[in-house]
Amino acid sequence: ETGVTQTPRHLVMGMTNKKSLKCEQHLGHNAMYWYKQSAKKPLELMFVYNFKEQTENNSVPSRFSPECPNSSHLFLHLHTLQPEDSALYLCASSQRVGGNIQYFGAGTRLSVL
Amino acid sequence: DAKTTQPPSMDCAEGRAANLPCNHSTISGNEYVYWYRQIHSQGPQYIIHGLKNNETNEMASLIITEDRKSSTLILPHATLRDTAVYYCIVLDSGGGADGLTFGKGTHLIIQP
Numbered sequence: 610e611t612g613v614t615q616t617p618r619h620l621v622m623g624m625t626n627k628k629s630l631k632c633e634q635h636l637g638h639n640a641m642y643w644y645k646q647s648a649k650k651p652l653e654l655m656f657v658y659n660f661k662e663q664t665e666n667n668s669v670p671s672r673f674s675p676e677c678p679n680s681s682h683l684f685l686h687l688h689t690l691q692p693e694d695s696a697l698y699l700c701a702s703s704q705r706v707g708g709n710i711q712y713f714g715a716g717t718r719l720s721v722l
Numbered sequence: 723d724a725k726t727t728q729p730p731s732m733d734c735a736e737g738r739a740a741n742l743p744c745n746h747s748t749i750s751g752n753e754y755v756y757w758y759r760q761i762h763s764q765g766p767q768y769i770i771h772g773l774k775n776n777e778t779n780e781m782a783s784l785i786i787t788e789d790r791k792s793s794t795l796i797l798p799h800a801t802l803r804d805t806a807v808y809y810c811i812v813l814d815s816g817g818g819a820d821g822l823t824f825g826k827g828t829h830l831i832i833q834p
Contacts, residue, residue, distance in 0.1 A: 611767070642821055652766070654821030665821075699765045701822075709756055709813045711822060713765030 612636040615700050615714035623722050624690060630717045632683040632700030640706040641683045643675060644699040646716070652699070658683060659706040690721045725749070726810045731829040740797040742828050744810030747791040752814045755786060757795050758824065759806040766809070766824070769795065805832045 613634045622628050634641065643655040657665035658677040672694075674686040683700055697718050701711040727745040734740040746755060756771040770777055770784045772793070777784045783796040797804055809827040 611765070613765075644821065651826075652822065652824050654823075657821065697763075701765070709754065709771065709815075709822075710768050711766075713767065716763075716765050718763070 611712045611714065613700060613702055613712050613714040615698075615717055617717060618715065619718045619720075621720045621722060622687070622690065624692070626690075627686070627688040629687065630685040630698055630700075630719075632685075632714055634681055634683075634700075634702040634712070636702055636712060638702035638704050638708075638712070639680055640703045640708060641677060641680070642701040642703075642711065643683065643685055644701065644713075646697040646699060648696070656685075657706060664706055687719075690719075692721050695719055695721045725812050726825060728808075728810055728825070728828045730826065731831065733831050733833055734797075734800050736802060736832050736834050737799055740800040740804065740830055740832070742795040742797075742808050742810075742830060743792065744795070745792045746810070746812050749790050749812050750814070753812045754815060755784065755790075755793050756811050756813055757782070757784065758809045758811070758822070760809070760824075760827075761803075761806040766822075769808075800830075800832045802832050802834060804830065806830060 616631045641658045645653045655669045656675045661677045676684040697716045699716045700714045703711045754771050757769040758766045760766045772784045786793045807827040807829050809824040
């Protein structure tokens with residue numbers, strides 16, 4: 610138990626569906642992150658939030674839409690995804706933005722058909 | 723532009739010490755050595771970090787050479803649950819908003 614909870618753990622969706630990934634951290638951290646991990650590829654940072662404010666968007670396509678209503682919750686809204694978006698989506702938190710000790714959730718394994 | 727070099731895979735017998743090497747010959751004075759691991763189908767997990775002194779916590783020990791160009795992560799009594807990919811990364815103390823970047827790491831397999 611890392612203190613970062615992601616739901617759902619697995620998700621299968623069609624290219625026309627809309628779905629959301631949820632992340633919740635119980636660590637009192639101020640920064641939250643979304644990462645993407647594709648098969649055989651390194652971790653890719655997608656979004657960074659600091660005190661609910663987005664501070665980084667690594668040229669992520671608009672079909673991925675993050676939302677951070679408070680410093681404990683983070684969502685990733687998905688719509689009209691492509692099969693190449695199939696991957697493990699990981700949420701992480703740290704005490705401050707750019708903190709080198711990050712706590713990760715178990716991830717959501719997404720398959721786009 | 724890899725800052726660290728690790729062997730792609732290692733085996734270790736259950737109950738023995740697992741020693742995972744990492745080379746970071748271009749490390750600069752304000753950069754720390756961090757270790758994370760990722761067990762299959764889970765998120766990465768922070769293990770330990772250090773600057774120049776050896777460090778120990780409940781998970782592992784970190785030995786950094788005097789010239790800081792290499793380090794070794796030691797799992798003193800490896801169990802089957804320690805089978806994972808282990809990542810060694812160097813990061814400066816200021817951090818940044820760029821997130822963590824892992825290389826290919828070492829796939830450690832603990833044999834029963």
